[in-house]
Amino acid sequence: MKVEELTVTGMTCASCSSRVERVVGKLAGVKSASVNLATEKLSLEYDEAVLSEEQVAQAVQKAGYGIAPKEDAKRVTIPIEGMTCASCVARIEKVVGRLEGVRSVAVNLATERADVLYVPQTVRLSAIKQAISGAGYTPREVDAGQSVDLDAERKRKAIRNLRIRFIVAAAAALPLLYLAMGHMLPQVRLPLPAFLDPMQYPLVFAVVQLLLVIPAIGAGSRFYSVGLKALWHRAPNMDSLIAIGTAAAVLYSLASTVRIAMGQFMAAEELYFETAAVIIALILLGKSLEAASKGKTSQAIKKLMGLAPKTAVILVDGKDTEVPIAEVEVGDLVRVKPGEKIPVDGEVVEGYTAVDESMLTGESIPVEKKAGDPVTGASLNKNGSIVFRATRVGADTALAQIVKLVEQAQGSKAPIAQLADVVSGYFVPIVMGIALLAGLAWLATGESVVFGLTIFTAVLVIACPCALGLATPTAIMVGTGRGAEKGILFKGGAALEQTHRVQTVVLDKTGTLTEGRPVVTDVVPLDGLAPAELLRLAAAAERGSEHPLGEAIVRGAAEQGLAATVADRFQAIPGKGIVASIEGREVLLGNESLFAERGVAAGPLAARWAELASAGKTPMFIAVGGKAAGIVAVADLPKPSSARAVKTMREMGLEVVMLTGDNRRTAQAVAALVGVDRVLAEVLPKDKAEAVKAIQAEGRRVAMVGDGINDAAALAQADIGIAIGSGTDVAIESADLVLMRDDLEDVPAAIALSRATIRNIKQNLFWAFGYNVLGIPIAAGLLHAFGGPLLNPIFAAAAMSMSSVSVVSNALRLRRFRFRKKGEK
Secondary structure (H helix, E strand, O other): OEEEEEEEEOOOOHHHHHHHHHHHHOOOOEEEEEEEOOOOEEEEEEOOOOOOHHHHHHHHHHOOOEEOOOOOOEEEEEEEEOOOOHHHHHHHHHHHHOOOOEEEEEEEOOOOEEEEEEOOOOOOHHHHHHHHHHOOOEEOOOOOOOHHHHHHHHHHHHHHHHHHHHHHHHHHHHHHHHHHHHHHOOOOOOOOOHHHOOOOOHHHHHHHHHHHHHHHHHHOHHHHHHHHHHHHOOOOOHHHHHHHHHHHHHHHHHHHHHHHHOOOHHHHHHOOHHHHHHHHHHHHHHHHHHHHHHHHHOHHHHHHHOOOOOEEEEEEOOEEEEEEHHHOOOOOEEEEOOOOEOOOEEEEEEEOEEEEOHHHHOOOOOEEEOOOOEEOOOOEEOOOOEEEEEEEOHHHOHHHHHHHHHHHHHHOOOHHHHHHHHHHHHHHHHHHHHHHHHHHHHHHOOOOHHHHHHHHHHHHHHOOHHHHHHHHHHHHHHHHHHHHHOOEEEOOHHHHHHHOOOOEEEEEHHHHHEOOOOEEEEEEEOOOOOHHHHHHHHHHHHOOOOOHHHHHHHHHHHHOOOOOOOOOEEEEEOOOEEEEEEOOEEEEEEOHHHHHHHOOOOOOHHHHHHHHHHOOOEEEEEEEOOEEEEEEEEEOOEOOOHHHHHHHHHHOOOEEEEEOOOOHHHHHHHHHHHOOOEEEOOOOHHHHHHHHHHHHOOOOOEEEEEOOHHHHHHHHHOOEEEEEOOOOHHHHHHOOEEEOOOOOOHHHHHHHHHHHHHHHHHHHHHHHHHHHHHHHHHHOOHHHHOOOOOOOHHHHHHHHHHHHHHHHHHHHHHHHOOOOOOOOO
16 A cells, blocks of 8 residues: 655635545545645555556546646755855845745855755756855855765865965055054154155055055955955845955055155055055954864764774675775675774674764763674774674664754754844845945044045944854854764754753653663562562463563563473463463462452452552562462663653753653652652553643643654654654654653753753854944944044954854853763762
8 A cells, every 4th residue: 555645736625625535535446535625635545556646636637626746845955155144144045045946945154055945846956056156156066975074175275275365464464554553653653664754755655555455455355256246236245344345445545645646745644555454364364263163163073974984894705805884785794893893783693792882872881782782883892793784874874864963953043043134134235324324424524534434444344244144053053063972963953942942841651761671679479488489480470471561570580590481371361460380380470350369368468569559560469379479569660860860850940740651650659769740640642742732731831752652743742852862763753852872861961952052042142233233333433422432444353353253162162061960070
């Protein structure tokens, strides 16, 4: 049977959807058909051998409706060169987003990538790239197999290029600054060569400055090429501001040089070549520092990629053969010696060892591996030689999936970034307007052209859309990267942001709070019978049982090394227990109903049975030869970290709720052990999502933590679904946040990391907005209007350069995030 979802066109009401359902439902081979009017989707399950998709479409068309052609959306990540600020991001998102066939586009300034979801049948990738090029930026090709390496190499070259440009600009700006300002310093009056004396040789003085500013302009040529192109496209950006501001200073200085040549020697006091050169040098310095800092934000990805070995040793005709890791195929037998890294995911077929998985899960204790156990690529084989069969290779390995998840999270946008996105779309044009109005206003008050030009340039140069654009993505990159290092995987910026709002944490009991595997906790013999003998008889009786409690008893006996005895006869009595014949004796194992039915008196065991039951354990009476012989109790014990995790969450101000299908008495007993106050017991798997919805109806933001298939619906319903990494693939797929370790203490750690990241983003946004809100009025001469100082454009450029560096540096503090767990020193 094939399950298909088709889009139906032409439906207008419930009668239409019913009509389509009836028509399709009557077709031979159709098992089920349902139509959702709101989504216009036809969900269909049918036999491909009997019916084709074309026949379904024909039947729908005969009924007066249509089937829309399939549009399989494709997601692509495009590296982009040439972005410098939030305005660039807004521009690219605008031009790409309006292309027909583009479903969504998110541009990340920190990663310099565009994440585009598009329909290939409607728009080609080349058209998307052409739109980016048309906006004045450069889309790059990335080889799928080496994207991280190529991208890293490209960024290293960009940083090196920026540094060289800064050195050139600084080498021109420093002597130019000395020449222009040195002789004007009060008290010091640095000496100048006689031929450069502005009073004696003003033209030589001006021409030398002109010659010195040319290398600086060349070093900053990109500001002009990109900035002017952006202006041409009516989408000015930060480069445009710098280009206009420095060009104004240079052009005015050129005009002054012409006036000097024409005999107006006093124009030598109106040369501002040094302003342009120093502004370019300072901004190139800031850009190189910013690029280096941005490179550090993606170190988590580089670390993850570096975990995998480059080669593997596979067995070919019984002989060891070393091959590149890319050549390992599913089913290959791979040998790993002590001290070597496991190249791909697989299952051990030979040998015994301990594997250090800390690089993937953060768990420092090596995990023992034997035949039949899974191993994960990039983990470290500690002390034994093993042979394993490869089960997942290439992009399917756990490491590759983690890297993909982290890359997607780092490239995504958090809702908190929306304000910065909106502002950045209008920021540069507004700044240009303010600069022009401020300059003209001062001219209107009677100030000189030079004064107005100073104001105009200072406003243009101090404005910093870069800080706005970097405030959110850099923090998300570092936060998600730090989480990945600790085995905490956020599935996107939205999940990272939502997690900090969580008020209630709902914990599934079995497998999340508890080990998920019942064990024997108590053996209570009667009348001098040895505990080991009582357990041996119970295990012999349960040996034929498939019940988890029976398996726990058999496993408990085996762990104590008790001889395995096979029952001569075995009978399961539903709801009561079992009756078995062992070594000629009848053995009963079950609840009080079984004892009552067989006329066996529990005697002094009754009180002990009640005590064990009230502690949340499952006690089972045992009778041998018609007489009570003792009790064996089994329980699913809480994990060692559960109580500590619950206590930590409560200290963080979170409400903790336990959700379970167990009876209320067992649930309350487990809750008491781990410190949970609120218990939702006897909840069927299908009702777990409704239980979460009921808590949300109280006005609470809910995180659901689970590990099984029956938790998937509840994980999807919760505001944040958290899957324990040891859980099922279905649970992990339904979750917003994945914990690689089977450790509940990672839940409060993830919430604490989210809180720290959002706090960091708010700090960045406050600084980015605050800097511009305060800086622009000061540059416009607000302080000077009240008798204060006038901001020199050179200092405005220095402030602008440092603003974006400070934002990135603040985000990098998250790399030091450490969540101290209970009991840690």
